Amino acid sequence: DGGITQSPKYLFRKEGQNVTLSCEQNLNHDAMYWYRQDPGQGLRLIYYSQIVNDFQKGDIAEGYSVSREKKESFPLTVTSAQKNPTAFYLCASSIVVGQRNTEAFFGQGTRLTVV
């Protein structure tokens, strides 16, 4: 099952610690995205990247950071500044064709629990 892989599936951290979630894709996609999924709130965009070495804040970027040093990788760091980090995190990727992005493919998600 190739495509887009998130690891680990479950992650536990102590309050006050930074934690990095991995997202890797072998689809040769240009664009990558990170979302947070909470019950009743749908998917909220944290960060997105259209090209290597460039990324933009989404709607809820505070307390998170990302990097895009390689096309296939878009790791997300949940910092201690994030006030409510316990959530389900989804990564996605898509091709960029001209000014349009195509279908987004999603990973299986990482459930982060901060205790």
Next chain:
Amino acid sequence: AQRVTQPEKLLSVFKGAPVELKCNYSYSGSPELFWYVQYSRQRLQLLLRHISRESIKGFTADLNKGETSFHLKKPFAQEEDSAMYYCALRGWGKLIFGTGTRLQVFP
């Protein structure tokens, strides 16, 4: 600002009944609109997109720019349609989602 609104959290119907999942959007430019679906224990996946004007699994959705809507419809619901449905909008590189509607189809 970009915004996607799905007013119903839950929609319950009986098998064979028509289904309409509502989606309204706010966007100043020319939007790309999508419906994504998440079946139980599966990844979120694309159901259909407005530019294709296609019917997938019996579902259709028409973009109404006047009403800024992109409602998802199916004339006869099946039990296997039970899932979480998300309306999504792409603009200026951002892909944003609504809060989702859970569709339950009873036998």
